[in-house]
Amino acid sequence: MRYQSGQTAKLVEPNEMNFLPTSIVDSKRLSILVWNIFKQKRSECIHFLDTYANTTALLLLQEAQTTPQLINFIHRNHKIADQVPAYTFKDVYSGVMTVSNVTPINAIGFKEKEPLIRIPKSALITQYQLLENQKTLLVANIHAVNFSLGIKIYNQQIKLLLNQLATHEGPIILAGDFNSWSRQRLHILYRLIRMSNLKMVNFTSDMRKTFMGRPLDFVFYRDLAIDQAKIIHTDASDHNPLLVDFIIN
Template identity: 60%
Template sequence: MFKQRDYTLRYKANCDVEVILPNHHVMVNQPLIDHTSFAVLVWNIFKQKRADCIHILEEYAPLTKLILLQEAQTSVQLLNFINLNNKIADHVPAYAFKDIYAGVMTMSDTLPTALLSFKEKEPLIRVPKSALITVYPIKNSTQQLLIANIHAINFSIGVKIYRQQMYMLLNRIKEHNGPVILAGDFNAWSRQRLNLLYHLIRSIELKPVNFSIDIRKTFMGRPLDFVFYRGLQLDEAKIISTTSSDHNPLLVNFRLD
């Protein structure tokens, strides 16, 4: 259906799907956030394979400004959720099967002013992983909020391709003058990957969100899901325990500095 390599699919309530090509910029008058606290939900939704995952989204949609999903599939149920909750969903399809697209998806209540999508093929299984940067206006500010949503390379020998994927994303973040949230499934399951990840996020002055009760999905004893930030104050962070995916959602509240 869609042949361009670097494109994003946009879903909006009561609208046909829109193909967003690189260097797409729009004039947006409606800010996403102001100086009050706002919440972000981050979740690898496991391709919506398990019951009740949409119920989790419905429960937290009214409480969040942003929903960052990994392994989001464009199922009828998810598209209905977007429509019924009047969300704007930008989706980077890593792959497609029978017109069902899967990849990272960022949902918000307002249009981003800019976006940039990334894909990187798994070196062993050759199935791509995707990432997405979206930028949103802030009320009464010349700065904008950058959101980076990533599903990192999983199956590789060494960290060469993992580092390459991170560099592509972090180089864009480094250039941004304003608050940043970087979140998703980083697949940092080895000591080498975890050390590299922390080295890279420190190099662009991001801080990790820590959880007092840490029930994140782990592999080989290490957590896979992270939230990093800068230019914001952390108000609260918790993890939602659920069997609706093989990952637990992360719910984080921020406010502007």
């Protein structure tokens, strides 16, 4: 689903292309915010998003729900938001959402059912034009499956997403809530990331959400340079957002 300022929500068809893309940036800098927003349960969530709406090129959100408050945020800040609904309840869709100032060249959605509770988690790949004569940027936003006894479905979901990135020639960002709370999950994640020639963003002051002592949120990248990366402490969600400023090579 696509939500756009001044327009009604629309269903984006598979392989629907934007043949007149606008560059996502107007300089060599690209700033992103990655955040599980906890279904907007806490009152300060939308205010926090407003704070970073004009200083980031991309907001990669997990557990985003299409409440009136979030839809108003999109319209008020003249944004374009693409969402893969994992599930719907009382006409409110929930899933990963990537928010930008421009329409992506294309978008591909994925869903994977939780093995135990059978409620899906979603992932989204969007592609954006960079500066004139530059290659395009591929952005993958994921909320990984959580409730499983083994690692088969987790491995399947991560591998499927990375297979979609493998053929892209140009910069890549892969980020989100990976639910990497076990040693086995972290091992799979790190192994697949190395095989895909992606690098991990490291944070000096690491205040990422953890479970069982392991971080859940990550940013991985390729063919970009890092200017700065930090984690912002907030009570607006049960996760702290990750803010990364990239330099386009």
